[in-house]
Structures are given as C-alpha cells and as structure tokens.
Amino acid sequence: MLSRRTDEALELFLQMAKVDDETLETHFALGHLFRQRGEMERAIRVHQNLLARPNLSQAQRDQALYALGEDYLGAGLFDRAETLFTDLTDSDTVATSALERLVYIYEREQEWEQAIDAQRRLEARSGEKSSHIAHYYCELAERARRDGDLSRARDYLKNTVRSEAGALRGALIRAAIAKEEDDHEQALGLYEQVLDKDSRFMPEVLPELFDCYAQTRRMPDFDRFIDALVARDQTAVGHIAYASIVGKLAGSQALARCVEEFVYGEETLARLVDVDSLRSSTPEHKSRALERISNALRNLGLASARYRCTNCGFSTRRFIWHCPSCKLWETLRPIQRFQLESVMG
Ligand SMILES: [Zn+2]
Numbered sequence: 233m234l235s236r237r238t239d240e241a242l243e244l245f246l247q248m249a250k251v252d253d254e255t256l257e258t259h260f261a262l263g264h265l266f267r268q269r270g271e272m273e274r275a276i277r278v279h280q281n282l283l284a285r286p287n288l289s290q291a292q293r294d295q296a297l298y299a300l301g302e303d304y305l306g307a308g309l310f311d312r313a314e315t316l317f318t319d320l321t322d323s324d325t326v327a328t329s330a331l332e333r334l335v336y337i338y339e340r341e342q343e344w345e346q347a348i349d350a351q352r353r354l355e356a357r358s359g360e361k362s363s364h365i366a367h368y369y370c371e372l373a374e375r376a377r378r379d380g381d382l383s384r385a386r387d388y389l390k391n392t393v394r395s396e397a398g399a400l401r402g403a404l405i406r407a408a409i410a411k412e413e414d415d416h417e418q419a420l421g422l423y424e425q426v427l428d429k430d431s432r433f434m435p436e437v438l439p440e441l442f443d444c445y446a447q448t449r450r451m452p453d454f455d456r457f458i459d460a461l462v463a464r465d466q467t468a469v470g471h472i473a474y475a476s477i478v479g480k481l482a483g484s485q486a487l488a489r490c491v492e493e494f495v496y497g498e499e500t501l502a503r504l505v506d507v508d509s510l511r512s513s514t515p516e517h518k519s520r521a522l523e524r525i526s527n528a529l530r531n532l533g534l535a536s537a538r539y540r541c542t543n544c545g546f547s548t549r550r551f552i553w554h555c556p557s558c559k560l561w562e563t564l565r566p567i568q569r570f571q572l573e574s575v576m577g
Contacts, residue, residue: 242274246281256282256292263299272307279303294323298330310337321353328357335364339559344368344375366391366398367553367561373405382409397562400426400433401553411444420444424457431461434471435538435566436551439479442487451484458486469493474568477526478533488522495525500572529570536571539564 245262259282266275279300283293301316314337320330331354338347348368355362373388385405392402407422423441426433445454461468473494476487496507510521537547541564546557548564555563 363395416444438475455486
C-alpha cells in the first residue's frame with residue numbers, strides 16, 4: 233500500500249515538475265534518497281526522467297548520467313554502469329569520479345588489464361602514482377603462472393616494482409616460479425629478501441624457504457639465516473615459532489630453539505606447562521614435551537583464522553592481498569599468535 237502510494241507520488245512529481253534550475257536539485261536529491269534506501273528502480277526512474285529533458289546543460293547531463301551509473305551499480309547492472317562511466321571519462325566535470333567507478337567495476341570483475349588502463353588515466357589526471365597498478369600486474373602474473381605461461385608471467389612481473397608492496401608480492405611470485413622450475417637457489421634468495429624486508433610474511437614464506445634449503449640439503453645455512461634474523465630482531469622469535477609450529481617444520485635446530493624460547497615466554501602457556509621443570513629436564517624428555525606442546529598448538533592454530541583485515545575485521549585462513557569484504561588492498565595482517573585464551577576459558 234505504502235509502496236504503491238510512493239510510486240504514485242513519484243509519477244505525479246515527475247510529470248508535473250518541470251526540470252529547471254530549481255527542481256533540478258530536488259530531482260538529484262530524490263534520486264539520491266531512493267538509491268540510499270536501496271530503491272534502485274525508483275532512483276533510475278528519476279534520473280532517466282531528468283535525462284529525457286532537452287534543456288539540460290552539458291554539466292547537468294553528465295551529473296545525471298553519472299547518478300544513473302551509480303543506480304545501475306547499486307542494482308548490480310555492472311555492464312550498463314560500465315558503459316555509462318566509460319562515456320563519461322572525457323567529461324569536463326565528472327571524468328575523475330567516472331574513472332574511479334570504472335576501477336571499482338574492473339577490480340570486482342577481475343578485469344585487470346582494463347583496471348590498469350583506467351588507473352593510468354586517473355594517474356594522468358591527478359599526477360599521483362597509484363599503488364594498485366602493481367597489484368593488477370601481480371594478479372595478471374599469477375593468472376599466467378596458473379595457466380602455465382611462465383614467460384608471460386615474467387613479463388607482467390617487470391611492472392610490479394612500482395610500489396613497495398608490489399615489489400614484495402612480485403618477489404613472492406618470482407620465487408614460486410623459480411621453485412616450480414626447481415631453481416631452489418634463486419627461490420630461496422627471493423624468499424630471504426622478502427623476510428628481510430617484512431617479517432609479516434613469515435607464516436607464508438618460512439615453510440617455502442625451509443623447503444628450498446631442505447631440497448638443496450643446506451639446513452646449516454637455513455639455521456644461520458634464522459639465527460641472523462633473531463639476532464637482528466628479537467621479536468621475530470614469536471613469529472618464527474608460530475610459522476614453524478603451524479607449518480610443522482621439523483629438522484632445524486634454529487627453529488627448535490625459537491619454539492623452545494617461545495614456549496618459555498608465553499604467559500598463558502605457563503599456566504598449563506611447568507616451565508621450570510621442563511627447562512631443567514633431560515634433552516630427550518624436553519624435546520618430546522616440546523613436540524607434544526607444538527602438536528596441541530598446531531591444532532589450535534589450524535582451527536583459527538590466521539589473517540584479519542585491519543579495516544573491516546574480515547578473517548581468513550589464507551593470505552590474500554585484496555580484502556573480499558571491504559575491497560581494500562593490503563589490509564590483511566597475519567594474526568601470528570595462538571589464541572590460547574579460547575582454550576583457557
Ligand atoms: Zn576488509
């Protein structure tokens with residue numbers, strides 16, 4: 233009933249109101265209101281009505297077209313929205329906004345080549361470099377790698393050094409390619425480079441690095457790398473222990489030392505484990521006890537979310553660069569800790 237009345241009132245308004253400078257703002261306000269309330273059909277009706285009038289200035293027409301594009305986007309009609317926004321990329325008034333909306337659409341649709349093109353046009357307008365283009369190239373490189381086209385993947389990767397995160401991500405993809413081609417020497421160099429720059433990648437990278445050293449039978453070198461990492465940054469111990477426990481990395485003395493130190497230092501764990509007697513027990517007993525503790529912690533770690541978006545709180549077990557919930561880039565962070573409170577009650 234209410235809905236029918238709204239439609240009748242809307243029709244009456246649209247028929248009666250001449251589109252002049254005074255009612256123009258009312259049209260836009262009304263269209264905006266409908267869209268905000270999720271009533272896309274009504275919003276579309278208002279904006280189409282505006283566009284049917286011959287006496288609009290170019291700027292007014294562009295504004296109405298842009299608003300209609302927003303309605304289409306809200307209604308999930310991406311193709312129509314794309315067409316409208318594409319037509320507006322040469323507008324004197326709304327070109328920048330139209331390009332931003334196109335980027336949004338291409339990211340959603342994973343049309344990375346087109347996202348690059350739109351983002352470059354935005355760069356040309358604003359004079360500011362976008363950090364996202366590097367990610368688009370990484371996405372293309374990952375796609376090419378999945379398709380088995382490694383030389384194409386390498387071509388895309390040449391463009392990833394545009395931003396710091398892009399360079400890191402590019403190095404990770406390069407390392408994965410090298411590993412695929414059994415070039416463990418190159419892969420481990422790249423993995424070490426990533427860990428040196430940003431220890432947040434520990435849970436992702438440590439198992440890969442460990443594997444490269446294991447394949448090349450160079451575990452003493454791996455231990456040296458870990459020891460150097462800890463010597464430089466003591467806070468790395470917790471991250472290394474976490475990655476080592478969850479990744480079930482066995483056979484490295486340096487990792488075992490990190491796990492031991494982590495167990496002794498974890499306050500919540502100290503309520504479950506008699507740290508003093510563990511510390512003074514025989515090496516065999518100690519290593520068996522640490523293994524049992526690690527197994528329990530691994531189960532806890534694998535059962536919980538391992539990454540969380542700092543913007544919207546979305547959590548996931550796998551690392552991703554583009555938050556699927558809020559659509560921001562580089563907002564996911566590894567949690568890198570065992571949620572012991574959950575089992576302690
Ligand atoms: Zn998010």
